[in-house]
Amino acid sequence: MLAALAVIAPTTARAAPSDMTRDEILDLAESGVGYSYWWGGGCWRDDGTQHGSCSGSCPDCTHSGSYGADCSGFVAKVWQVPSPSPVATNSHPYSTQNFACEETWWTAIARDDLQRGDAAAYRSGGCPGSSGHVLLYERGDPWGSLWTYEARGCSTGIVHNNRTLSSDYRAIRRVRLVAGCTDDDADGSCLPEDCDDGNPEIRPDATEMCGNGADDDCDTATDEDCGCTDADGDGFCPPDDCNDADDAVHPDADERCGDGSDDDCDGAADEDCGCTDTDGDGFCPPDDCHDGDPSIYPGAPDRCDNDRDDDCDGLADEGCDCTDTDGDGFCPPDDCNDGNPAAHLGAEPACAWGRDDDCDTRLDNDEPACGGLSPEDAAGCGCEPGAAAAGPGLLALLGLLLGPARRRRP
Structure with a gap:
């Protein structure tokens, strides 16, 4: 029962209270x-x-x-x-x-x-x-x-x-409250008791999270009494963490729509998703500003000089300080041939002898997709690449030599 029926005491006039924090x-x-x-x-x-x-x-x-x-x-x-x-x-x-x-x-x-x-x-x-x-x-x-x-x-x-x-x-x-300490993160604790006054999750009465490398409860010990191994460092261990190799998957994570993964470890994948992820990159409009291209989504690498907003932050090619000579959206070293727009990191191999079109350090003739090119396939004839074909001067000389022979035949 509440302390509800407290003794009713008359208000009496006394000296004023002192200042307090x-x-x-x-x-x-x-x-x-x-x-x-x-x-x-x-x-x-x-x-x-x-x-x-x-x-x-x-x-x-x-x-x-x-x-x-x-x-x-x-x-x-x-x-x-x-x-x-x-x-x-x-x-x-x-x-x-x-x-x-x-x-x-x-x-x-x-x-x-x-x-x-x-x-x-x-x-x-x-x-x-x-x-x-x-x-x-x-x-x-x-x-x-x-x-x-x-x-x-x-x-x-x-x-x-x-x-x-x-x-x-x-x-x-x-009344008569005076300023005491400054609680920057508004978690109810101030320095020095609050060992990180910029993070409201860290304070003396917080619960220690295992595997995050932080002293959450400000007792000068990190991850004390933790009997589990948090392989991905997201603060959760198996079995609560259903994928301890991916720090984006844990019980406190937000469910990402369209990626087919149980991101929040509740036993269901893509639950409560009211959107369609057309390109299967894990993001839906309006967050995905181009849902027909799986390389464009929030947080994607912004390719230089392609004049596209690859990371959906409203800016195209921001932070690019390289020169893309062939205008294919890639700069060296990712572009291993910056004079050929068909050659860059991730390009489709053209299956040409001696070329590395996708910049994976493997020549096209060694690419499984090219089926194992031979030198003859690359040259387009029955000779080795680089072998010279008979020129018109040589053919004329042969004609002069053979002509008289034909006339001398009986």
């Missing part, structure tokens, strides 16, 4: 995790001992021990309102009605604006209402799944948990 608020909240629910209480120990216990159901619950808190006592303590108070000293200045219906040392904010260290409160039936709850927001979707610190009830005590909130909750923010 959001980190200081969350540090106090974390120090209370594990302590028991205590109806009307608001204190715990810095050393984490003597948690106490609670039995029964709120408000008819029984607490034993000297430390614990209910929901409003917990938030008042971590916010240090209305004035500074040691965490080990019991205090309970506010009820959920104060947090949900009033503005003293806090102000109402839009729920979409919730940030680390803000709070959310409600009263059943509206204000003044009969019962309610208040909790501290840490991170997550204010209207969906979020992480909170709260004194949740007698059976749970003070917890750090993931939950959702009804639309009845009002977002509130403590």
